[in-house]
Amino acid sequence: MKTIRQCVGIDCSKDTLDVAISFLKEDFNAEVQATEVFKNNDQGFKRLMKWVKKLYVQELPCQMVVEATGVYHECLAYALVKNNMEVAVVLPNKVRNYCRSTDVRTITDKISAKQIAEFGLGKKLDNWTPPDKMFRQLRTLCRERSQLLHEKTSISNQKHAYDYSAFPYEGTEKRSKRRTKFLENQITEIEDEIRTILDAHPAIKEKVEKIGSIKGVGWLTVVTVVAETNGFNLIRNCRQLVCYAGYDIVVKDSGTSVRSKPRMSHKGNKHIRAALHFPALIAVRYNDTIKAFYKRLFERQKVKMKSYVAVQRKLLTLIYTLWKKDEYYDPAYHNKQSNNHKILEQPIEVALTEVDHVPSCDCVNLNAKIKNNFQLNHKINKT
16 A cells, blocks of 8 residues: 655664654555664664665655653754754653553553654654754853752752851851852853853844843843744744743633633743743833733732733743844833824814815715715714
């Protein structure tokens, strides 16, 4: 039977790659052509590509579906893209949910590779593109800085406990101070490296400065959001960005018994949400537009944290909009838009005057009908 589609599923671990190649036949049944195990290194990648080229149908496109397993899949993905092969990187929860829908209960690496290939046959997956080198470096530095800040906060809390304990020990307090000073120096060093990277890319630096004109949003927050989204290269609209960051709303209603409250999914990039937490608190205090937005939400639902999360979501979409438009933040933007709409609105008398002066002799009857309709509607509105 003729093959209409083919896919290669790869389950990655630290040392090995379990691979399965599957074909979709004309009767829409998936058949596993072959399975193999390769090492997760450069030699294994070469053997894998030779093995696939021997088995796949050359007349059809062949997509390599790789499950994102920590960082173990990254070297493989880069090697495949470098050799001009189509690669799709899927999240483990998507594959896991698909496996639950099948009748297979035993899960091994070999079985997982088969199910990943079957998942690729039934879905239309976007090809993965490597992130830009600059954004990749910024993402690494921003995550390292965030981790050091957490460690500094932890040490500060421990020092507070030492200071107020009944019998504090001087040696412990000295070492705590030295660790805090060491972390502060490392954080400063990371921030200097981020500035150096931005200085080497003036166009990106200018965009970051423009977005930093938002009251409450600092340049490090902008760099974190931009680095985590690879410069918004794969983001097509605000809805996709909101889902990627985990700010999308989930509702579960079924029948008469399941009536859960709408809640935020939290299934997204946690680094973006962490970066926007404090900017939302500051923007509510010092940004008049954001403050009015927060008050309107809080008066409606009386829940502070829910309103702050909505502010985080608004700041995220605002950063995305300013990045795409390459503009500074304008607090009076909405007022200008409403004034423009008011300018476009014309009173009835002006509209009637324009109808009277239409330069066409053939439109006299039409103009009279339009004028009568305007006058009739005007009388009805007055009554």
